[in-house]
Amino acid sequence: MSEPITVVLLDDHPLVMEGLNNRLNREPGIQVLKTFNDPVLFLSEIEKLEPDVVVMDIRMPQLDGFEVTKRLKEQYGLSVKIILLSGYNYHEFQLKAYDLGVHSYLSKQATYGQIINAIHQSMLGHVLVSEKMLSANLEESLTPTEREVLNRIAMEMTNKEIAQDLNISPRTVEYHITSITQKFGVKSRIGAVVKGYQAGILGDIILPPKN
The missing domain is CATH 1.10.10.10 (Winged helix-like DNA-binding domain superfamily/Winged helix DNA-binding domain)
Known part of the structure; x- marks a missing residue:
């Protein structure tokens, strides 16, 4: 049996975090290692967790998702896949996210199925870009x-x-x-x-x- 895809969640909205955490942990082949609502604490613990995928919000206190992504990419490169969730569908935000090296930029209105698919696709090395952005x-x-x-x-x-x-x-x-x-x-x-x-x-x- 293959090892599950390990995921860490970072979001300062408790309801969003709890719902996604519960759904992902019921998905065969995916394991949520830990959830965070503080990006600074997340960055201090990410090294010992070594997740395959990080799913995080863009808008957070202290450090936004773009800055967190930049720091993760500088330290871990392609070894950590990043999926950004955002309430902002601005084209400029999407361009910035993909320039930083994320594997997917999803709306917060995305279904659990779309997030799960993005997780699996990121592990295959695929970058998912919306039709609107294309x-x-x-x-x-x-x-x-x-x-x-x-x-x-x-x-x-x-x-x-x-x-x-x-x-x-x-x-x-x-x-x-x-x-x-x-x-x-x-x-x-x-x-x-x-x-x-x-x-x-x-x-x-x-x-x-x-x-």
Whole structure:
């Protein structure tokens, strides 16, 4: 029988902590070693506990989850997997968390099943990124002109029509389309439009009426 995944919980909300602790300890293959509500105490004891995974809140007194993550990564690197729980779904917070090396950034509204899956996936070395964040990154990868071109492709405009509408040359339109398809990882105009709708990039921008 394989060893259970050992977990430490860090959260200053007693009800959240107790509920998650009880649920994880009922999950086969997972063992909660200890719970903490004080990040300073947690950091002083983490070395002797040697957990596989740390599940913690972002907003805590004295040290927030970002600072705790930074210190854990500096000391233990990849040997400790980190899952952050947050009531904040700001894109900037998610980027910061993944830049620091977390394996998952979950909303506090996440189900126990989603947290359990994140724990198992982190042990496989997988980094879980939300579809919303992927969509945001995809949109941010496009230049303003590329977004304009993509919207006109979705309106079934030809390259010549797009060129006239944006007052650029047809060759420049072709360059933009090539760039869009490369960034989206697709091979055609249709693929770019499909990807654009899937990511939520298309459908929100209303083009001005033609004169």
